[in-house]
């Protein structure tokens with residue numbers, strides 16, 4: 422089966438968050454099952470495009486309303502990835518040193534139109550078009566409604582919602598940017614008086630998946646305005662838990678970390694990484710080290726960190742390390758804490774892939790007090806590296822972490838994203854750390870949990886197969 426993933430991010434080409442990890446791993450696993458999965462994504466001006474050579478395989482011109490733009494489809498000269506990636510280069514719009522910004526409407530529309538224009542020239546169309554998040558949400562609409570893409574009406578397509586908080590809204594004033602379609606159907610684009618690419622995709626895609634079963638259920642009650650739509654479309658929606666790329670995330674072979682280790686050598690290995698972190702960030706090595714990695718946004722509960730960290734650090738019984746960026750106010754508060762808690766707290770405000778790996782390996786506990794967490798990959802990386810996750814039981818966190826008080830439990834869970842509950846959970850971690858035999862036992866146990874893509878990749882293939890059957894009916 423041939424599958425074309427359409428996405429704004431893909432690791433290691435361009436990564437802002439978990440979307441990149443998924444699109445960088447799922448095709449690999451699908452290919453290893455005898456399929457041909459490919460990715461099409463924008464050509465950005467970033468380290469990856471600067472450090473690799475590309476050549477153009479197609480030159481075209483796309484229209485955004487009355488304005489036309491030249492574009493090329495580029496491919497890598499050599500093949501450093503485990504699957505084919507096609508890059509859409511629209512020099513005037515997409516070739517920027519950022520992935521997302523204020524001009525997303527025009528940029529991602531151009532990306533989607535160029536992708537489909539080029540696809541029209543293929544000899545054999547893909548069996549499945551798999552779209553990811555709102556940046557590609559107009560693809561299912563255009564496949565179904567745009568006159569110029571009539572040849573694609575039969576291609577099964579699906580949408581994966583990685584995060585329904587972001588929907589790509591824009592005004593109906595810009596409807597003319599979308600290639601002509603039967604205007605009687607303009608309502609398919611609309612949600613709440615605006616053009617809403619995520620809503621349009623939920624309406625038009627043949628199937629909709631979310632990245633965990635629990636998140637699918639939660640969306641019916643909390644989907645940033647799309648609750649009733651998701652409830653109405655629930656028959657075509659299904660939750661498939663994300664996996665992780667166990668080749669990239671392997672403490673035994675990870676080139677980013679200070680000392681590699683296996684389940685057998687986790688104590689020495691993880692401690693060497695912890696030591697490095699404590700030396701680098703001036704932290705007390707003897708205390709349990711709690712870490713957070715991620716975007717500093719409301720969904721992740723990051724606005725509560727300044728107070729949570731202060732409460733925890735005032736007891737002088739733990740160290741804290743944060744890696745992330747986002748809300749400038751939160752960033753400033755987290756910076757300010759540094760002088761107050763020298764020797765037990767530090768923060769790196771920014772993005773650093775290598776450092777994230779060392780933290781997964783060297784921290785004792787990973788905090789994820791998310792208000793919303795569609796799946797969450799960080800807790801799965803933490804488990805693989807023997808770091809105990811402390812999570813709020815929601816979305817994918819609920820599906821992947823069992824509290825230590827339960828049978829076969831291995832993590833610390835709390836019900837709500839409140840300062841009190843997060844601090845209580847941290848205190849439970851401090852207590853657990855004092856009981857070193859139990860702590861070490863859990864560490865070893867969690868490294869055994871299999872969250873590789875193997876099972877979920879097959880679930881996707883099975884789902885694609887049901888769509889192919891629908892087409893043949």
Ligand SMILES: Nc1ncnc2c1ncn2[C@@H]1O[C@H](COP(=O)(O)OP(=O)(O)O[C@H]2O[C@H](CO)[C@@H](O)[C@H](O)[C@H]2O)[C@@H](O)[C@H]1O
Pocket residue numbers: 437438439440442443583584632663714715716744745746771772773774777794795796797798799817
């Ligand atoms: N400052 C930083 N420096 C280095 N690395 C950083 C970093 N900030 C984040 N990362 C990395 O980015 C990824 C974040 O993945 P998540 O799944 O936790 O969150 P995200 O909310 O982006 O993804 C959305 O999509 C994914 C994929 O479907 C869902 O799991 C998730 O719930 C949903 O919100 C991890 O690989 C993490 O290590």
